[in-house]
Amino acid sequence: AQKITQTQPGMFVQEKEAVTLDCTYDTSDQSYGLFWYKQPSSGEMIFLIYQGSYDEQNATEGRYSLNFQKARKSANLVISASQLGDSAMYFCAMREPISSGSARQLTFGSGTQLTVLP
Amino acid sequence: DAGITQSPRHKVTETGTPVTLRCHQTENHRYMYWYRQDPGHGLRLIHYSYGVKDTDKGEVSDGYSVSRSKTEDFLLTLESATSSQTSVYFCATFAGDNYEQYFGPGTRLTVT
Numbered sequence: 001a002q003k004i005t006q007t008q009p010g011m012f013v014q015e016k017e018a019v020t021l022d023c024t025y026d027t028s029d030q031s032y033g034l035f036w037y038k039q040p041s042s043g044e045m046i047f048l049i050y051q052g053s054y055d056e057q058n059a060t061e062g063r064y065s066l067n068f069q070k071a072r073k074s075a076n077l078v079i080s081a082s083q084l085g086d087s088a089m090y091f092c093a094m095r096e097p098i099s100s101g102s103a104r105q106l107t108f109g110s111g112t113q114l115t116v117l118p
Numbered sequence: 119d120a121g122i123t124q125s126p127r128h129k130v131t132e133t134g135t136p137v138t139l140r141c142h143q144t145e146n147h148r149y150m151y152w153y154r155q156d157p158g159h160g161l162r163l164i165h166y167s168y169g170v171k172d173t174d175k176g177e178v179s180d181g182y183s184v185s186r187s188k189t190e191d192f193l194l195t196l197e198s199a200t201s202s203q204t205s206v207y208f209c210a211t212f213a214g215d216n217y218e219q220y221f222g223p224g225t226r227l228t229v230t
Contacts, residue, residue: 004160033217045161045208045221052217091160095217104212105151105176106219108160 002027002094006109013082014117020067021077021112023092029053031097034075035106036066039089048090051075082116089113121145122222124209130228137196139225141209143189147220149212150192151176152184154205155224161208167192199229 003026013019025034036048051059051066059066067076079086090113093106121144131137141150149168153161163176165184173184181203183195196203209222 035217035219037221043206043224043226045210045224047218047220050217093161095219104149104214105163105166106161106210108162110158110160 002029002032002096002107004092004094004107004109006092006112008112009110010113010115012115012117013079015084016081018078018080019082019114021079021090021092021114023075023077023109025073025075025092025094027073027094027096029097033095034066034068035093035095036064036075036077037091037093038086039091039111041088045091049077079114084116084118087114087116122209122211122220124207124222124225126225127223128226130230131199132230133200134198137199137227137229139194139207139209139227141192141194141222143192143209143211145211145213145220146189147211147213148189149214150186151210151212151219152182152192152194153208153210154178154203155208156205164194164207196227199227201229203227204229 005024032053034051038046049061063080065078089111091111092109123142125140151166152164155161162178167173167186185193207225212219
């Protein structure tokens with residue numbers, strides 16, 4: 001069974017600084033996908049970034065990058081130049097292989113509440 | 119945005135009453151999911167569907183049933199609501215041929 005662990009229930013960062021949100025995962029599959037979602041106070045789930053387990057380069061999307069360390073089973077989210085609008089809950093998630101005949105659902109961590117300070 | 123709507127968006131109901139939540143999508147995605155979100159747990163899978171009339175249980179399915187009679191609609195039913203089912207419910211869809219899972223706006227359900 002897959003498991004996602006986010007050990008930081010809350011984080012604070014100064015505006016314009018970079019912040020790293022930790023995510024470790026556990027799976028016996030060789031092929032999998034890793035995701036980060038943002039959930040602002042309004043409640044919607046916003047997709048941020050995706051990393052495939054066979055992708056050799058770390059994924060980047062604007063100010064978001066995913067620090068993927070496969071051997072350590074970690075997939076940390078790095079937000080550069082934090083903005084006040086980045087204050088939100090952030091979820092790490094994993095999908096099992098599409099070829100497995102499974103539900104293809106996402107398994108989520110418990111989330112990290114990020115607060116950006118002015 | 120996969121054109122996912124959920125109804126109702128907010129509902130307050132009493133213990134023991136039946137409740138049905140609706141998820142509607144416009145993108146013809148094959149897979150549909152119901153998750154619940156509770157503090158400290160992230161999102162957990164309740165039920166999912168991999169086609170019309172094809173459904174299966176997820177991690178926290180007790181007390182819930184689902185139906186999918188059309189590709190675009192996925193219904194979640196609480197046969198007899200309990201206070202432990204107070205939660206935010208998210209519907210999601212997945213086309214199956216790329217990686218992104220799309221989420222609806224959520225339904226906040228309170229069982230008193």
